[in-house]
Amino acid sequence: MTIDKETVDKIAHLARLELAEDEKQEMIKDMSRILDFMAKLNEVDTSGVEPLVYMTDEKNVLREDVIKQTITTHEALSNAPKHDENHFLVAKVIEK
Template identity: 75%
Template structure:
């Protein structure tokens, strides 16, 4: 598969991009290079190769989630410009 100007126009429209003629030419060249690289990868024999899920076998060393500070609903609403007894009130933005 090769990328042509119509394909770039369609992708640019979907991505809401406006490309001039020079940018389109660069985009066509770049996308064709990417597809060429993908074709090279498709030539590689991957028979017997397990799919890679993680880049490392190291265990997860992140800390556990712990509750550090608890505030009440009343405390959370103290600085709210508008609120009722239990909720923040905000302007309606969707009709």
């Protein structure tokens, strides 16, 4: 696949980018280099190579949830601009 100005224009439109003419020329060069690199990777013999699912064999170590500090409802609501006795009051954002 060759990268030309029309291809760059289409990709820039899809990505909602505005590119100057000199930027388009640079983009043509960069994208061509990327495609050349991908073509080079396609030359590598990967038969017999298992697909890589994880980058490491390490297991994710999760910590237990521990309550370190609690605050009362009154303390939580003390800095709220609008609240009633037990709840934060916010503007309605979803119409039914």
